[in-house]
Amino acid sequence: MSNANSDPSRPVHLVWLVEDDPIYRMMERKLVQTAYPQSHIQEFENGQQPLKKLEEPGAHEERPDLILLDLNMSVVSGWDFLEKIHPFTHSKQPDILVVTSSIDAFDREKALSYPTVKGFLSKPIKAEDIII
Amino acid sequence: MKKEQEEKRLEALAEYNIMDTFAESEFDDIVTLASAICGMPISLISLVDSERQWFKAKVGLGAEQTPREQAFCAHAINKPDEVMVVENPTEDERFKDNPLVLGDPNIRFYAGAPLLTPEGHALGTLCVIDDKPRELSPEQLEGLRILSKRVMEHLENRKVLLSQKKEIKESAKLLKYLTDNTPGALFQFELAPDETSVFSFISKGIENLHPELTPKKLKENSWAGFRIIHPDDLERVQAAIEVSKNELTQLELEYRIVLPDGKLRWNSATARPEKRSNGTVVWYGIFQDITESKEYQKTLEGISYSISHIIRRPVANLIGLSEMLEKEKLTKEKAREYAGYFKNVTEELDGFINVLSETYNEKRLKFRS
The missing domain is CATH 3.30.450.40 (GAF domain)
Incomplete structure (x- = not known):
């Protein structure tokens, strides 16, 4: 995925997968390993876990470069995550790719209205879709 | 002779x-x-x-x-x-x-x-x-x-x-029969330039829409017809009447009414306006109870949402898994691992479809009764 807003030379060291479906998470993991063989991957089952992680001491050093975010999750949904991650992203902005089973045009427009969201991908996705 | x-x-x-x-x-x-x-x-x-x-x-x-x-x-x-x-x-x-x-x-x-x-x-x-x-x-x-x-x-x-x-008498008789027996209520509503309003005609069917309304009551006081409308919908109804009055376009409204026991019903009003030379606008139209069709519409929207949001998810997983499987060098262990994934996803899909069909059958029984 190429995007005019992102820096093409920017290296992707750390990738977060925020996805409540274990099978899809597994598939995303394989896709990230294909797209960014050198990257490190951290997995979360809902929107709450990554928000907590950002509040931990020293979290500043462990900022992700890329987040693959599901929208429909039961605990803290992707939408809530997008709202709450705002105050944490003062210096190092992670690129967020929304990965969802929704094919709703309204969802797409709403997601892309967040400046940190660099793409709206409908499942299933391919390795080339997540290259920013 | x-x-x-x-x-x-x-x-x-x-x-x-x-x-x-x-x-x-x-x-x-x-x-x-x-x-x-x-x-x-x-x-x-x-x-x-x-x-x-x-x-x-x-x-x-x-x-x-x-x-x-x-x-x-x-x-x-x-x-x-x-x-x-x-x-x-x-x-x-x-x-x-x-x-x-x-x-x-x-x-x-x-x-x-x-x-x-x-x-x-x-x-x-x-x-x-x-x-x-x-x-x-x-x-x-x-x-x-x-x-x-x-x-x-x-x-x-x-x-x-x-x-x-004889013809006039028969037509009048037929017209009365039709207006009395039409599902819903036929009406003629007049709004004068000084904002006074009157139901100059309303058929007996109004009693079926709301037990406390009668043609006599409505003719005496047109406001009685508006008082039954849900407070959250009243402003919208009045705004639509205003637009229909000014532009002389057909009035098409859906709104909730409150029954004496507090229950809500969806009603519709469809009416064609006509302006008289004295500036009074007269609407000829019909009130109908559309609660059932509203519920049906809601169910269909729910099913459509389920298909695009819930069912689509395991389907997307199946597609994703198939694509990965094509690229994978398959060992016996890998094949078993994928078989497990496929089983989980198809079971999940089967579960969704069962729930969906149960929900639909429930609603269908209700609409048939």
């Missing part, structure tokens, strides 16, 4: 609905005029049915009717095209033994002009009678003929009027 022809003549007579009806001034005036023109004491409009002759109008005679055997007119109608003149009945084989000749009114002269329908049936005559021997000038005979045509014109108009009245 042939029997068949006589039957048709009697049918034609019946169609005019004239026998045994009250006196009417148009006919009374004609016999008065005929009597004056011919200078004879008696003039009659006589209509002949199978048993008798009956007088729709008369001067100079007390009787209402006579048996057909005694009727001079019954002879006159045998020759529909000419005025029958009997100058000396006492010497005429047909009439010399007639009680009307032998006794009162002692007929000594008779002239009768047939009353001809457009189809050529003679219903009876306009006749003049004297108890003295007389004769009529050609001008008087022509006058009698002209007046007989006037009688027929009145009979025709009367017939058309009667059938129109």
